[in-house]
Amino acid sequence: DLGPYRYYMQKEIFEQPRAVADTLQGIDSIMPELFGDTAWRVFNAVDSVLLLACGGSFHAALTAKYWIESIARLPVQVEIASEFRYRDAVLSENTLVVAVSQSGETADVLGAVEVAKQMGMAKTLAICNVATSALVRECALHFITRAGIEIGVASTKAFTTQLVALFLLTLSLAQVRGKLTDEEEKEHLRALRHLPDAMSKVLALEPSIIAWSEVLTRKENILFVGRGMHYPVALEGALKMKEISYIHAEAYAAGELKHGPLALVSAEMPVVAVAPNDRLLEKLRSNMHEVNARGGKLFVFADVDCGLSPAPGIEVIRLVEHYGPLSPILHTLPMQLLAYHAALARGTDIDKPRNLAKSVTVE
Ligand code: M6R
Numbered sequence: 001d002l003g004p005y006r007y008y009m010q011k012e013i014f015e016q017p018r019a020v021a022d023t024l025q026g027i028d029s030i031m032p033e034l035f036g037d038t039a040w041r042v043f044n045a046v047d048s049v050l051l052l053a054c055g056g057s058f059h060a061a062l063t064a065k066y067w068i069e070s071i072a073r074l075p076v077q078v079e080i081a082s083e084f085r086y087r088d089a090v091l092s093e094n095t096l097v098v099a100v101s102q103s104g105e106t107a108d109v110l111g112a113v114e115v116a117k118q119m120g121m122a123k124t125l126a127i128c129n130v131a132t133s134a135l136v137r138e139c140a141l142h143f144i145t146r147a148g149i150e151i152g153v154a155s156t157k158a159f160t161t162q163l164v165a166l167f168l169l170t171l172s173l174a175q176v177r178g179k180l181t182d183e184e185e186k187e188h189l190r191a192l193r194h195l196p197d198a199m200s201k202v203l204a205l206e207p208s209i210i211a212w213s214e215v216l217t218r219k220e221n222i223l224f225v226g227r228g229m230h231y232p233v234a235l236e237g238a239l240k241m242k243e244i245s246y247i248h249a250e251a252y253a254a255g256e257l258k259h260g261p262l263a264l265v266s267a268e269m270p271v272v273a274v275a276p277n278d279r280l281l282e283k284l285r286s287n288m289h290e291v292n293a294r295g296g297k298l299f300v301f302a303d304v305d306c307g308l309s310p311a312p313g314i315e316v317i318r319l320v321e322h323y324g325p326l327s328p329i330l331h332t333l334p335m336q337l338l339a340y341h342a343a344l345a346r347g348t349d350i351d352k353p354r355n356l357a358k359s360v361t362v363e
Contacts, residue, residue: 104133237335
């Protein structure tokens with residue numbers, strides 16, 4: 001039932017505060033057992049993490065690399081499942097293999113987990129939205145996100161709940177490794193519980209995002225840029241834009257612009273920047289200046305306290321608060337809305353974009 005919404009994707013975007021709250025329901029403290037009865041023993045024995053996923057889930061996994069490395073201080077590799085399964089990877093048997101998948105039926109993810117097991121990596125964990133899926137059966141440990149059934153081909157609520165699950169994993173690994181104080185645990189839990197509220201405030205920015213989408217929908221190419229843990233948010237923004245609006249979109253880590261893509265920038269090439277108020281903001285600001293100086297039009301998603309103001313060629317939408325390590329979750333929402341409204345203006349079949357399937361069960 002679509003209720004007041006036109007498309008399932010739109011409904012699912014606005015369900016995200018509920019989906020995140022449900023995923024966090026009953027979690028009063030951080031503990032490895034959130035991932036299974038034997039998780040403490042497994043987490044205690046691992047010396048590295050390998051994340052395997054495809055598409056949007058791969059972007060969630062990439063975000064987790066930044067979290068796990070900085071908070072749990074474990075080395076992390078993130079691999080596109082279809083690449084990993086045919087690569088002669090060299091990995092320790094004490095690697096925690098984390099497969100991230102909404103459906104739990106993606107053929108390449110299942111294949112990659114099988115390969116990892118054949119290589120002797122028995123410590124497997126599924127982060128999945130479907131409890132009865134093949135992936136959950138294949139992995140020793142699991143965490144089920146509670147996004148609810150996702151119908152739109154473009155993943156939205158599954159993506160943000162994957163991020164929540166991956167953040168809980170980060171904190172649990174940190175705790176087992178003695179890297180999480182009680183104070184830090186409380187602070188992270190407080191931030192997680194406040195997320196649904198903060199997300200609702202970001203979703204309320206929809207009217208300003210619609211105004212931007214009206215400009216962007218007329219373009220044939222868009223660049224998305226971000227830095228640090230918001231680089232995967234830029235990748236996710238470009239993927240959403242491509243898959244439902246059919247506008248060609250590419251994402252770059254902003255520091256890479258001058259190594260090639262800056263050559264594409266002109267008045268016809270809009271650049272969407274994910275610019276939260278973190279320690280990389282100054283670096284990003286100089287990357288944005290390079291775009292502005294070449295006549296590129298910037299559309300900047302900033303935070304309330306960022307000090308970035310609109311200027312000729314620079315449009316700014318400010319999110320309501322800066323959200324620390326969980327900021328990628330908030331900054332994903334405008335990416336989804338921007339793609340949705342650009343697609344709506346183009347009249348595409350948003351829930352069933354051409355050539356795509358919800359669940360890719362063949363190679
Ligand atoms: O079910 P999965 O999470 O394994 O699916 C992976 C990708 O096929 C999926 O994320 C795809 O990229 C979405 N259409 C992205 O919106």
